[in-house]
Amino acid sequence: MNENELNFGENFKNIRKAKKMSLSKVADGITSKSSLSEWENGKGKMSFEKVVKMLTKLYITPSEFVVDSLQSSLNEMMIEIDNAYTNDQLDKLKELYDYYSKNSDKYFSDKNAFILEMISANCYMALSGINLFSDEKQDKLENKVRKINNWYYEDVFFFNNSSFLLPAKLGEKMSLNLIGKIIQVDHTKELHVKWTIVALDAVLNSSFILLLRDYQKGKEVIKKFKKLTPILDRYGTQLVRFRFLECAVNYIKTKDSSEFENKFFPAIEFLSFSNYGEGLKYAFKQLKAVYGQ
Structure with missing residues (x-):
């Protein structure tokens, strides 16, 4: 399976x-x-x-x-993980990870158990920088990610929910691979819209994580991502996130935050992206914590 x-x-x-x-x-x-x-x-x-x-x-x-599938029993169980992550509850995330890991054979299929363990560990890693996965599970994860080729919807979901756990080199490789797939897709077909949104979000998430860990690798992915600009014009939220990453690259290079403070965030407010902007402001704080000002 x-x-x-x-x-x-x-x-x-x-x-x-x-x-x-x-x-x-x-x-x-x-x-x-x-x-x-x-x-x-x-x-x-x-x-x-x-x-x-x-x-x-x-x-x-x-x-x-897609919506019906994502509201299945697996995703209902993910709600608790998401709530713990959103509220910075490291102890709760650790508790959930231990629960899914120890009781997987009794309560879940092997497939669902590994995904739940992975998402718990990914969220924990995002908040703490600590990887809960054993070497065996980490190898299992990386091997599965390396085998992704066709980038079905499920593959994109898997990659997007494991990005913090992946080594920077593998994250860069898979991000570039996915960008190539997005370029190949016929975006005139309505059936590709949902997949494209999820795929764009996955690469954007991975790009930001790479910037936090390895500036050069993150920069290379963002440079390749720029080829998607004609596609991004159709997806406002993803376009805003890409502009954020471009500003982030400049900030890391110059340590000058004026582009964010005087242009980007005021524009977000003007365009009524204020609620979404809070998440980007938090992301900017993460950048400053890593690279200083």
Whole structure:
């Protein structure tokens, strides 16, 4: 079973059965019955394009399917992790990590258990700089990330939720790889919009983490990311985050915060991004803590 596949296939199966559609009927003209069965049971992968075509037969939009999948039992369990992270509760994150790690065989599938452990450890690392993963689990994580190639939605999710745990060199490599994939996607197709948003966010998150750890590697990713500017014009939030990273590169180089204080943050306020701007101001504080002023 692919541990970074989440439960999209399982959720698809539940929807298909609820609509009383057979494997053969849904797969006809799109994929084989056996391939669909394997994906539904977590034993294979399915391209996003094929999933979208099959969803049409079920009268489900891609966005509805993704949202429904992300509201599954796994993601309900993630809420507690997210709350602990948002409130800087290191003790709670450690407690959750220990719980998922020790009780995985009893309460969760191996796939879900590893993802929950990973997300807990990733959040803990983000707040404390301490990696809770054993060497064995760290190797397991890095091997799985290295095997990502096609960048299915599940792959992007996996990478985005492990970025703090990854060595800078691997984070840089996978970020550049994902940027290349984003460039290849046909952005005129509506079915790619959701994937593109998640992919852009994953690279933006990774780029910021790289800047905190290794300026040169972060700078290289941001330089490559600039090739996505025509695409970013369609995604306002992601464009703002990219402009933040460009300002961050200049700040690290010059230690001059005037660009942030006199241009970037006032512009955020003017454009009514004030709520979102609080997160970026916190990110700027992180930069100053690492690089000084």
